[in-house]
Amino acid sequence: MSRLGSWFKAAAPKSSAAPSPAASQVDLTAHEIAMMEDAMASAALIMNDDIDGAEEALRKGSSTFHHLAQSLCIFMRSVLGFEKSIMVEASNRLNDCETMAWNDMKKAQKDAGGTTPAPGRIYPPGSEYALILAEAQLMSAVVAVLHESLTEGIKGFYKLRKAFVTLDGLMQAEEAYMKSRGLRANGSKVSVQSQSEKQPDRPTDDGADDDSSDLEFVDASEAQTGPKSPLTYEGRLSKDIDPEKKLAELSLNGNSNSAPPNKPNAQSNGFRSGPDSDIFSNPVDIFIHSGTNMCFGVLLLIISMVPPAFSRLLSIIGFRGDRERGVQMLWRSTEFNNINGGVAGLMLFAYYNGLLGFSDILPNDEDIRKGAIVGYPRERCANLLAKMRMLFPESGLWRLEEARMLSNKKDLHGAIKVLKSNAASKMRQVTALNSFELSLDSMYVQDYPEMRDNFLRCVELNDWSHALYYYLAGCAELENYRDAFHAGKDEAAIRTHKKKAEDLFKKAPTVVGKKKFMAKPLPFEQFVSRKLQKWQERAKALGVDLADAAGVSPAEEMTYLWNGTKKMGTADLERSTRMLSWDRLTAPEKARASIRAETDERAVQDVCMAAVLRNLGKHDEARKILQEVMAIDRAVFKGTTKDDYPPAAAHYEMAVLSWIGVQNPGLREAAPASGTTPAGDCTGTPQREEEWRRKKLDECQAWLDTLSRWEPFILDARFGMRINTGLDTIRWYRKEHGWATE
Template identity: 25%
Template sequence: MSNGNEANAAENSSPMTLEESLDECMEALDLFLNNHFSESLDKLRPRVNESMYHALIYATVLEMQAMMTFQPEDISNAGNTMKSAQEVCQRFRRKSAVLSNKSVGESLTEVQLHAEACYAECQLQRAALTFLQDENMVSFIKGGLKVRNSYLIYKELHTFTKSHSCNKGPSHVHLEGGISFGIGAFNLTLSLFPPRILKVLEFAGFSGDKEYGLSLLHNGATGMNLRSMLCALLVLCYYTFLTVILGTGEGDVTEAEKLLKPFRLRYPRGAIFLFFAGRTEEIKGTLMRSDDRRLQLHAEACYAECQLQRAALTFLQDENMVSFIKGGLKVRNSYLIYKELHTFTKSHSCNKGPSHVHLEGGISFGIGAFNLTLSLFPPRILKVLEFAGFSGDKEYGLSLLHNGATGMNLRSMLCALLVLCYYTFLTVILGTGEGDVTEAEKLLKPFRLRYPRGAIFLFFAGRTEEIKGNIDEAIALFEDGCKAQQAWKQFHHMCYWELMWCYSYKRDWKMAYFYADLLSKESRWSKAMYVYMKAAYLSMLPMDESRPFGDNEVDLFRQVPTLKQKIAGKSPPTEKFAIRKARRYKARCIIRLPVPVLEMMYMWNGFSMISKRPELTDGMMQTLVEAERCLLESPEKEYLVDDRCVIYLLKGLCLKNQGLLQAAEECFNKVFTSEKKIKFDHYLVPNSLVELSLLYIAQGRRDEAIKLLHKAKYV
């Protein structure tokens, strides 16, 4: 992670307080947003092994890079760094790796004893990385062996401490508590597995005796040892969460309160025990009580964010069902932590310290991100998720993210990016194509003032101008974004994609081709899409016009199916569409696509971009009229009806932009009435009905629009 000099410098420096750590992280974040990416990482790197915030922000930056490069080595590096971030939160574990080498009567330090319980989790983390990096059965078995190794070490410790040769020194109670935690945790956890799976695990050497596990954990929790808190924590989780969620919802409040009592007396302001005291009151139906133990609360927020980002990497890197389930469990665990933190910080007894704004920003990001993201799911899936305890309230999510973005905190950038993505991409691509430019510009303004050459904010400023139809202004901003920094080429790729579409709207096919060509050579996100667009732009040029770089559209179209890839286990819908459209170029007798660029532009809601600029719409209409003329002059072929309907649909959109609503309606109806004649492009009929319904809504014909939408759903 760092060179020797940096590591020594970090080790020789005094530990940072939470406030000092946050101040330095904010300085590093300023460097990052001013395009000094390397300096930002250099500032964070020396303390990633001692400060959870340095580790978290460092891992977040690397993960952002991994998400954009989509390089396996970057994803692997991000996974390793995120694992290290979790390890920092849990501090140092016992150094000795082999129990047989331990001296008789050797005592363990407080830090080591606290870290001992982390050993099993360290093994599990390595197992998880094995599953992430490779999906084959051999790797799955290797991961399982790491888990078993963790259990065997606990078991060996247990046997060792019960032997006559074990010299029970003054620190033995702490060692005994650690062993009780390990053996008890395995037994209690495995007892929750289905009987058939448990039998297989017992055959492999594990034990899943619930009562024995609970008794060990109770012994560990009630003894005065350094592991009593962890033992109590696990038992309290079982009594106040697992028995509630997996059982009848009652929990075992009496046992939980008995266990909590001595800890509450000894640690009256201990955040963990105040939390579980609040949880027991919640189960009993009373309000949660809590005080402020700031360091623990920040650790919870960091841990939840680590879990969430590791889950994202899991979905990206591995497509099998086991990894999907594991990623889902990480997501749910993260959400529950955020939910409890949110409730806690809103209580009257929460003391807001000097770093509270950062904690509040982290919680706003977590809860807001969950609500906004889940609100985009189909209603049926959302109902299932809400039944499982999640929330998908879009307005609530946006309000929390707005609060997080407008505050001066460590998560304000992440909150702002998520909201900007929603306003300028999701609402455009998944909605009617309008976006919410006003809100995006309000949110961007303070960031543009603070980071005038920040590539991220230049990019989003360009995107807002593009949505408004100011294509030339958008091009200038995207080009500025490319010039602003050279360290991360992935920012350039984002700008290239938008520049490609901006030149498409202007019908500058050669410039659009230039950016598609750059993307096909430099970006890994969707090579099939980039090559398809290259071929599409060439096909828009006159037959007698020379092609750039000697490329041939037919050869390029034929390459498209060979470049298919999967993201999170699925091929992107636009990539599937491009592959289907390119298939007709495989035939010996090629039938050319009439307007492939305009058709793909429709898939990305591009016609809404040009609706504010009449001259751009007029240009597109000219292209469509010329394509229609060519079709009328061509002989009857199997794709003829499909191609005519494509042109009718796109002409209808242009006519709608021009305010010629009756003519637009006629075009959409022509597609619908051709339903039985369409052989290949069956998407045209439901899409034409949707466009017609939107036209009716604009005219105030709501009832007719609803009928059409119902019809589109079942076509």
């Protein structure tokens, strides 16, 4: 990656082709807007799974806007596919984009005679290029961190810091403008309620509600100026809107009655209409506003999600995440039908369907209706998905998100149906993501032939972690072997499944370490390597084959680590209790007893079983099992082949059980007699309910605080994201109930 000094080299790429210097300022501005709108309209094709079409259209332009959009194309290819050669190309193109944006920004500032906003303009001169510079730096940082080089990763954090400062400056300029117009601002949460006594010439928003406008822009329906954007965005959810019906009206293959043509025009892409168009009426201001909210929202959200130990390090160098503000900014960006809004939508779905899909300590649906920003707003997400599906009907990304939403509603079979219909995309990277999601969902419903086949397809489609794919395919084949073994009727099937499982397990270690994250092995690949080494040593010690040396169901263990139990229905959970039985082992009785005697192996089974029981509503049984795990000396879990995560996982599960108590004060009835609330006191007064909630909330926080200071273990980052989400939820809950301790 180029050094910072390369920005100033004479050989830097030339900036946008523009009218002659003799042209009027009006002509220059019109040319800039035309280039911006053309580039962003072409870039919108990316959101429709047409990166090739986007790149072809963008090659016709030479402006910095076109170069940014071309960089976005290669960036999307690199982060969706995790292919090193594409990452190198992305880095080079993004460096060129940074140089062009820097040159254009300085030229705009020079032509304007400084950095003071012109009368009537929101942002300082050159802000559109400052945004492009920040976007390029942000993308460069992501690519650098995904590189296998620690040096590149460090450079990436430096660029991340620069982008952070630039975006913060743009937000401050916007807030200063709002204040100068008599409008109230609070971070990125701006109220645009008219101050009629200060600005009598400004029209008021009919029917605007004072209370709701304190936190967000006053919602305005977007004028539909053509057939390219057929869906009207409703802003805040109305009780009359049925998001499920909206999604049902969209066919599984993505076709709609009014599919947009290949290249939407600028008006339908959010440059001529949008929320608060009386304020953000200039196309350049709209570009900056939607782009800054998207980029800064991404930054704040990502920083808020890093593991606790790493977040403390980031705070030392000036990075502080803000999940609530980041999420609000991303939602604001989605109100514009341009590429910025599309990327913001993808990030929101990655957050809600990804991170929150792995998390358990979250506000409930009632809290969401009251405005809890840290929770999962199902209806709002359904509306956003319906909007994106209509705007970009050919994209498999949105159908993938539809499937993930279904799985988060415990409709795994519905999700699988959508994923199977979405198996072919114009983008190989999207097909790979779809196949991986289908593999996971097949694992959760214990469809092991499908699980095996889809993980093996991931090997063909994606270069990210072949070791993990082979291991998971082997786990599926191991369950097929165990089914055949205990059925005992088909010796040929038993031998076939056993050999396939062993072949896959033996293949995994041969590709471990080919992918790294900032010069370190991927955590799950380390996990796979240790697990297989453990089985190989056990097989040798017990005199059994590799497939027979496996312990508690590795497929169920992976289901727990991906928190698939949260998505499973009752029938699937009940089946999991049987799959976790020691009777599933295929080793001889003496060897089976030896495997079961291993402390860390029992702890793995206990943690997995506790999660299943918790999701079945058997909280007391789950708690009893977890207490047994926590009573074990942690030193037992240390060793080169030991499973080191069960003690931390047990603490996390206890935190989740405490949170369930917070949200269900009726559980006081079954509380042990040793608790502060007498057992059997089911006539609880509001005061006693509050005491109970506060007690359970304190317990939940105590478990999470302990975990946030936990010593490193292989999968600590995976639990770290859940811990941060839980702590954010607790902070919100304390604030909501006036129990804040900060």
